[in-house]
Amino acid sequence: MAMAKLASVFILFTTYCCRSMAVELTSNNQHPVVNEFQSVELSCIIKSISTPDPRIEWKKFRGGDTTYVYFQGKISGALENRAELRGTSSLVIHNTTRTDSATYRCEVSAHLDEKKLDELSIELTVQVKPVVPRCSVPQSVPVGKSASLTCVETEGFPLPTYHWYRDNEPLPDNPKSSPKFFNSSYTADPKDGTLKFSEVKKVDAGEYYCVAKNPAGMARCGPQLMEVYDINIAGIVGGVLVVLTVLLLIGIGISCAYKRGYFVSKQQTGKNYKPPAKGDAVDSKQEEEGDFRHKSSFVI
Numbered sequence: 001m002a003m004a005k006l007a008s009v010f011i012l013f014t015t016y017c018c019r020s021m022a023v024e025l026t027s028n029n030q031h032p033v034v035n036e037f038q039s040v041e042l043s044c045i046i047k048s049i050s051t052p053d054p055r056i057e058w059k060k061f062r063g064g065d066t067t068y069v070y071f072q073g074k075i076s077g078a079l080e081n082r083a084e085l086r087g088t089s090s091l092v093i094h095n096t097t098r099t100d101s102a103t104y105r106c107e108v109s110a111h112l113d114e115k116k117l118d119e120l121s122i123e124l125t126v127q128v129k130p131v132v133p134r135c136s137v138p139q140s141v142p143v144g145k146s147a148s149l150t151c152v153e154t155e156g157f158p159l160p161t162y163h164w165y166r167d168n169e170p171l172p173d174n175p176k177s178s179p180k181f182f183n184s185s186y187t188a189d190p191k192d193g194t195l196k197f198s199e200v201k202k203v204d205a206g207e208y209y210c211v212a213k214n215p216a217g218m219a220r221c222g223p224q225l226m227e228v229y230d231i232n233i234a235g236i237v238g239g240v241l242v243v244l245t246v247l248l249l250i251g252i253g254i255s256c257a258y259k260r261g262y263f264v265s266k267q268q269t270g271k272n273y274k275p276p277a278k279g280d281a282v283d284s285k286q287e288e289e290g291d292f293r294h295k296s297s298f299v300i
Contacts, residue, residue: 021050022115023108025089033125034096035216042091042122044106051110056089062102069104093124098157101126129217130156133193135210137224141200142231151193151210151221160212162193167206171195202228 024047034040046054058070060077067077070091075083079100083093089108093100107119133153141147151162164171171188175181184204186197193212197204207223 021048021113023051023054023110023113023118024048024115025106025108025118025120027106027120027122030121031123031125033127033215036097036126036128037095039092039094040096040124041086042093042104042106042124044089044091044108044120044122046088046108049108049110049113051112055109056085057107057109058091059105059107060102061105062099096126098126098128100124101157126157127214127216128155128157130160130212130214130219132219133160133162133210133212133221135208135221135224137208137226139225140227140229141197141204142229143200143202144231145200147197147200147204147226149195149208149210149226151195151212153193153212153219156212156214156216156219158214159191160214160218161190162188163190163211163213164188164195165209165211166204200228202230204228 026045026047028043032040060067060069069079082095086092104122105119109117130153133151136150138147153160172178175184183201185199186195188195205228207225209221209223211218211220
């Protein structure tokens, strides 16, 4: 019985020692996220291997392009001065930029192992802090009219959300939820940065600014004043009446000028023009009547 147990142990030991191991990789984090300008480790751990001198390579895949990061024992490409190998096979990138966001693949070749190649992909995301957004606030709006405020930021990653402030007070998503903004009638879209007033009121006047925010940080534009004024109906009516009165007086003046002959044409006022005399007009009329009588007598 003892001999049988000893034989079993010997067989297992011989099998383990003579068996060729398969190279196998693992990672502590296959989806690391880091803020721009910080360092990050792309974890690639050799879990099992029997080859003493495996070949290790790192490749980068971005926008359809494939480049070597670690090849033939050295860092290459754009990361030549910003990356290093840590331990046996992990890659560390320093001073990360937005262009480092990509898929990286760790490849380990072990020619003495039963499985001679294993690879592991890591998706790196570099977050970028927003820059100062471009804000547009109307300078003055009449009471009762609509108004639209805009806030745009295009550099941050991931895309930022937007939040508006009035006189250093954050505007709630629903104005009816706050006693301070209860009388306002606005809608705010945190995704596109618009703040729209359907009907501006006097309480909506103040200094407005916008904050763009994402996981990497935030940025704000400078405050801009929006004034709200009442429409002066009496003044508008008075102005219209004044204009109509002026137009009427001008019309009367032109009419009088025509009657007094101030607008006689040049043809009538030339050097050869002589106004007809009263006598000439009468003689001409009598002459026409005499001709008519003569012609009548001739016919008889």
